[in-house]
Structure formats: C-alpha cells, structure tokens
Amino acid sequence: MSRTPPTTGVERALLAGAIVLVPFDYFLPDVGPFSTLFLVFTALALYAGVRRGRVLRAVLVHPAFVPAYALLVVAAIVESMHPHASYVEVLRMARMVGGGVVVAALCRDARALLHCVRAFVGVGVLMSAGLTLVAYRRLWVASALDFDAASTVREAAFAQVLRMQGDLNVLGLTTALGTTLAVALALWARSRAAFAGWLGVATFCGVATFLPMSRGAVVNALGGAAAVMLAARSAWRRALGLALVFLVAVPLLVPGVVFSRLEFAGLRALRLGLAASPPAGRADRARADSAEGRPAARAPLEARAHLYEVAVRHAPAYLLRGVGAGHFWAGWGWRHGFGNEQYSWGPQNVFIEVTVYWGLAGLLALLALVWTAARCLPRPPGAGPLALAMFGYAVATLLYALMAHAVYAKPFALFLGLAAAARLWIWPDARASGETA
Numbered sequence: 001m002s003r004t005p006p007t008t009g010v011e012r013a014l015l016a017g018a019i020v021l022v023p024f025d026y027f028l029p030d031v032g033p034f035s036t037l038f039l040v041f042t043a044l045a046l047y048a049g050v051r052r053g054r055v056l057r058a059v060l061v062h063p064a065f066v067p068a069y070a071l072l073v074v075a076a077i078v079e080s081m082h083p084h085a086s087y088v089e090v091l092r093m094a095r096m097v098g099g100g101v102v103v104a105a106l107c108r109d110a111r112a113l114l115h116c117v118r119a120f121v122g123v124g125v126l127m128s129a130g131l132t133l134v135a136y137r138r139l140w141v142a143s144a145l146d147f148d149a150a151s152t153v154r155e156a157a158f159a160q161v162l163r164m165q166g167d168l169n170v171l172g173l174t175t176a177l178g179t180t181l182a183v184a185l186a187l188w189a190r191s192r193a194a195f196a197g198w199l200g201v202a203t204f205c206g207v208a209t210f211l212p213m214s215r216g217a218v219v220n221a222l223g224g225a226a227a228v229m230l231a232a233r234s235a236w237r238r239a240l241g242l243a244l245v246f247l248v249a250v251p252l253l254v255p256g257v258v259f260s261r262l263e264f265a266g267l268r269a270l271r272l273g274l275a276a277s278p279p280a281g282r283a284d285r286a287r288a289d290s291a292e293g294r295p296a297a298r299a300p301l302e303a304r305a306h307l308y309e310v311a312v313r314h315a316p317a318y319l320l321r322g323v324g325a326g327h328f329w330a331g332w333g334w335r336h337g338f339g340n341e342q343y344s345w346g347p348q349n350v351f352i353e354v355t356v357y358w359g360l361a362g363l364l365a366l367l368a369l370v371w372t373a374a375r376c377l378p379r380p381p382g383a384g385p386l387a388l389a390m391f392g393y394a395v396a397t398l399l400y401a402l403m404a405h406a407v408y409a410k411p412f413a414l415f416l417g418l419a420a421a422a423r424l425w426i427w428p429d430a431r432a433s434g435e436t437a
Helices: 009-024 036-051 053-060 063-080 088-106 110-141 147-157 159-163 168-187 192-210 215-231 233-253 256-262 265-272 280-291 303-313 325-335 350-376 385-401 410-426
Strands: none
Touching: 009 036, 009 088, 009 110, 009 168, 009 410, 036 053, 036 088, 053 088, 053 410, 063 088, 063 325, 063 350, 063 410, 088 325, 088 410, 110 147, 110 168, 110 192, 110 385, 110 410, 147 159, 147 256, 159 168, 168 192, 168 215, 168 233, 168 385, 192 215, 192 233, 215 233, 215 256, 215 385, 303 350, 325 350, 350 385, 350 410, 385 410
16 A cells, blocks of 8 residues: 555545534534535545545455445345335445445545544534533533433523434533543643643543433443553553543532433432332333333333343344344334334344344344454554554444444444554554554
8 A cells, every 4th residue: 555645635624524524413404305414425425536536446345344345235135025125224324334435545644544533532622612601500500319300401401402403412422532532642642731731621521421411421431531541551650640530520520410310210219219110000101201212200221221121022033034124113113112102213222223123144244344343443552642542432432332223323434434544554454563643
C-alpha cells in the first residue's frame, strides 16, 4: 500500500463532518424520501468512486469485509425461506456495509484517523453542552424516590428534545463515546497541560452521560473508560488519577435524581422486600408496560430483561433457521412476547436480533464479522494514543451492540470502516509499536 495517496484536507473534513452529523440523525430534516444522512453518505460514496476509484476497489475486496458480505447473503437466503419475507432489513444492512467501505476508503492514514477520533470527542463535548444547558438545572432541583418518578422528571426535563423525536439513549451514548476516547487521549497526552485538558473533557462528558438517565449509556461510558485504563499499562499512574477524579466528580456533580432511575427494578424489589411475584393480572399489566419500553411500578422484570427472557424462552422456535425479519415484524414478534398486540419491539441486542431473524447461520456470520473487526485492531492496544483510542472505540461499540436493536445502525458503519482502515492503511501488520499521533 506504499503508493496509496495520503488523505487530503477535504477528505478529513468529510469524515469528521459525517461523524458529527450521525448523532443528530433524529433532528435533521428529510429531503423528500431520503434522510439527510443518507444523502451525506451517498455524497461520500460518489466522491470516493470518482476521486479514489482504485482505493475503493482495494477496500471492496479486502478480507475485513468478507464476513459482512457473507452475512448479507445468509440473511437474504434465510429471509426467502419464511412467510412475509421482507428484504428491508437486508437492504439496510447492505447500506451499512457500503458506508463502512466508503469510510475505509477515505481514512487512509493516521492523520485522518486522529481527525476522526477528535471528531467523536468534539461531538461528545457538543452534545454534553446541549444536555447540560437543557436539563442540568431542572434535574438538580428535582427529586424522585423510584424509577417511575425519575422517569417523569426525565420526560419533563427533556420535553423539548422528546417533542423533536430525539432519542435520549443515543444522546447519552454519544457523550459516553466522547468520554472513552477523551480518556484514551488523556492517558497519552504529551504534557501535563494536555493531560489536564483531556481530563476536563472526559469529566465533562462523563457527567453529561448521566443526565439522560440512560442506563445503557452509563454502562457504556464506565465500561469503555475502564477498559481503556486497564489497557494503558504503561500509563497506570495517570489511569489511577483519572479513576479517582471520576469517583469524586460523579457523586458531586451528577444530580441526585438521576440515580433513582439508574437502579434496576429487580434489585430495588429485593432491597424493599418486594421480590415476591405479584398477582397474575398485575404481572400481565407490568409485562405489557415493560414491552413498551417503560417498566411499570414493581414490575417483575426490566423492559430489556423481559425481552432477553422472552428470547431465551422461545429460542427453540428460531434458533435453527430463524423466523425471518419480515415475519417477525408482521406479528410473530408480539405474539411471542416481543411487544404487545399493537407493536412489536426489537430484542435490544443485535446478536439476539440476528439470531431471531436468520437463525444460527446468521449468528455465526455476525460473530465472524465481529472477530474479523477485532483482528483489524492494532496490538498491543495500549502501545499508542490511536491504538488505545481504537481499542476503547471497539469496546464502546461492542457494549452498544449488546443494547441496540438495529444491526444496520450508522455507528456500526463508522466502526466497521475505521477498523478496516486501521488494518488496510495504518497498521497493515496489526502492530502498533512506535506509533505516533
């Protein structure tokens, strides 16, 4: 790849712009039948095809994308074997893979990857500022004793965001990724002033991650930051300092009402001595409410835990050959507990989602894709700032996959593209020793 042209300022700006726009997908207007982000990625694809045709062809045939192609083929074949066959999910996955190919074709050197990492942190800071301005004061003066009361406070504090169809979980996950990557950059900061700056960014984004009261976002931030700190063995003193700052900052700066919604219902029931099963009618109502994404008071299971329980209980019905995405959304889902009589709900886990849709063959193809993407990452992960940032990015993406219900989501396209670019152009031998950023 020695003849590969270096990235230009335009290409780095295009990559950073796409990264910044992804979290705002819900807020951007549609242009006719197309979303703004669809048009953005289409423009990137046209640019890559016209200006970087040779590079694009090299990316298309790279082994990193072979499992992705296999997943598409398996999904299409299995989908055709079921009633109500619908290829909408397969086409969406194809667009996701195509987006990854374009990103890999544009991010061809360490400088471009560094711009992408900083773009993730920048949009995390921007989102953190927005969340703080919109809701921090309201949350600070509010109080709640349980999950339901805290959820009511959440809806009131973010009423304007919810009216704009904003997804608070996505907003929280954006700040969570900013936290993880800021920690990685702080651990490899070249001066004390730079370390202090990145520490401030990580703390700001970390505290803001709690504001949407999204447990998935909080787990993502804590898990990603912890993984990065553990991987940076040579910077263990800085990692210890970061951990201590977080332990002090979170209790002091996060509004107390937030913690009322972060508690899991099962633990709350045990703590209050209410773990006994409720009457049958009440359990049915609680489960129905949970399927709608908001557990009822004293519900026996969390919304996501209920979906996992349903997935395990009905595994024999779909494990071998799936049920088909079209058949699932046509009614199989809610009839088997993934929703109610009005709506079906995704399994809230992309691995379960793919298995329910396309069975064991689909799951194996997805696991092969995950394994290949992991093999693209440089080793050891703590050998340099970009290697450490990519490791943290991978952990955050995996945690997101364990909570998301759309395998075709744009964040997966970005990660797939950057992971392939890391192996194709930046670390062809997958060794990060001697890296500079």
